Amino acid sequence: MLSLQDSLDIINREIQAIQYPKNPAGLYEPIAYLLALKGKKIRPAFTLLACNLYRDEVDAAIRPALAWEIFHNFTLMHDDVMDRADLRRGQPTVHKKWNENVAILSGDAMLILSYIFMTESVTENLKPLLNLFSQTATEICEGQQYDMEFEQRPDVSEQEYIEMIRLKTAVMLGASLKSGAIIGGADEKDAQNIYDFGLNLGIAFQIKDDLLDVYGNPDVFGKKTGGDILCNKKTYLLINALNRADKTDKAKLLKWLECGDKPRKKIIAVRNLYDQLAVPEKANEAILFFYEKALTAFQAVLVDEDRKRILKNIAKNLMEREF
């Protein structure tokens, strides 16, 4: 059976082995550049590990696993243009290193490439896999659309936020797992339970991410905390604070949102307001709620507990991480 590290080794080896056409270099170099940057690669690993629940031989799942990683990086390339982001994984974004047109067009080619990888090695179950892939891809676009709309709206509810991160982040974790299960030969019920496991884990994961951005230990988290506060990002924390605050606290919070200078003061003041409003406790409750939903779904998967241990441990580590 594959460990997480085994599957990451396969993924990294296969990504390095991708042969891009030589010309036009301007189209393919940005794709190779982005895919070569360090990343967690949790999605393709999920595909291999879910396949491995059902069979020892996971070769047929490798190209579809890479398809998720390529698709994920396509969304990063285009999202970074839309968000005007300068850095990605500590390196210049594609539209900064080249230009916006390059990021748009190479991103398009990458989306097409992800379809090529998803269909290349699969003979059985091609149609359900493609349907899963296209539906997930569409939902991720919807999630990005909501995310951009929410940045312009003062009145986003918690429910709307959960729906947004479900679409933007969580469905891809569910679907990368489910695709592996389908290739492995899971029946529909198992495949759906595995999807629900990944989906709920993904929601918990994103709320945890929001929490760590404010409360994470910077030595362990690997980046400075407070970034989301400084750019007024509509996170689970900010949305809850806005919805739970009384008139006075809300006025204070809104005043800080308007403040563009004094970054240290702003982070401390907003964090104090979060503390006062018990926002981190609320976030931890939500994380636990979705984590337990994930575990319940995984419990229902009809595979030996022994085989399930690796994915269960990954879920546990994701929830306990402080980085």
Place this chain on the structure above:
Amino acid sequence: MLSLQDSLDIINREIQAIQYPKNPAGLYEPIAYLLALKGKKIRPAFTLLACNLYRDEVDAAIRPALAWEIFHNFTLMHDDVMDRADLRRGQPTVHKKWNENVAILSGDAMLILSYIFMTESVTENLKPLLNLFSQTATEICEGQQYDMEFEQRPDVSEQEYIEMIRLKTAVMLGASLKSGAIIGGADEKDAQNIYDFGLNLGIAFQIKDDLLDVYGNPDVFGKKTGGDILCNKKTYLLINALNRADKTDKAKLLKWLECGDKPRKKIIAVRNLYDQLAVPEKANEAILFFYEKALTAFQAVLVDEDRKRILKNIAKNLMEREF
């Protein structure tokens, strides 16, 4: 058997009947907007007509036909962003009517939608169809990349230009035909000949387009001539003029390329240079060359001449058009 008008009627009816999700409206409205603008819709018509070469019933080809039209419009949405174009079919482009982020994200969703349409109704031959679709889509991105690179290069050869329009424009005509033939049940040799028919017709069509932009009768052509000259577009004509001119004429031409005002004078002067260098004759030769290659390929298609008449007439009309 379907006439061109019959197939256009089917396509227009089916495009109007597409049901988009209600939310997020910001993602789907731009897609509906662009698809509702008037367009030639020659690609989806080709898919139906090619299928109709082999069987009377073309229902199975309708969704794949729409896939080409959706894909084509996706390329327009993103190309218009990259080219900073304000108008498309006489109406504001998506990034002008909304904004650039909308055009990027709705374009992405449209590309995914085209895959959904391509695979939806097909049960047999799904894999060759998908391979054709993905390869064509990739080539179109490559063509757009070359097109953008050529705008920055002074030394583009005729051969390079033909290769660029092959990728950017012609492969989609070939592939939209070939997909219909595959669905209709053509054997591989026929399908390839039909592809070559569309491909060479597409190259002829694009050179004709370049020619009409300078020499077309504006009353018939429907738009003012000389637009390509004013924006120094690297067309078949300009590339040939640059490559054929002697030192004196080349200096004159380059001087006019640098000239940003005096539009009427610029059009007349550049057109005179084209005439002097026999560029229109050269263009007409090239058009005829590729048109005849197209006809030879179509000749080899093993279908009753009677059934082939409609597509042959469309090709003839495209070549004889003055608009």
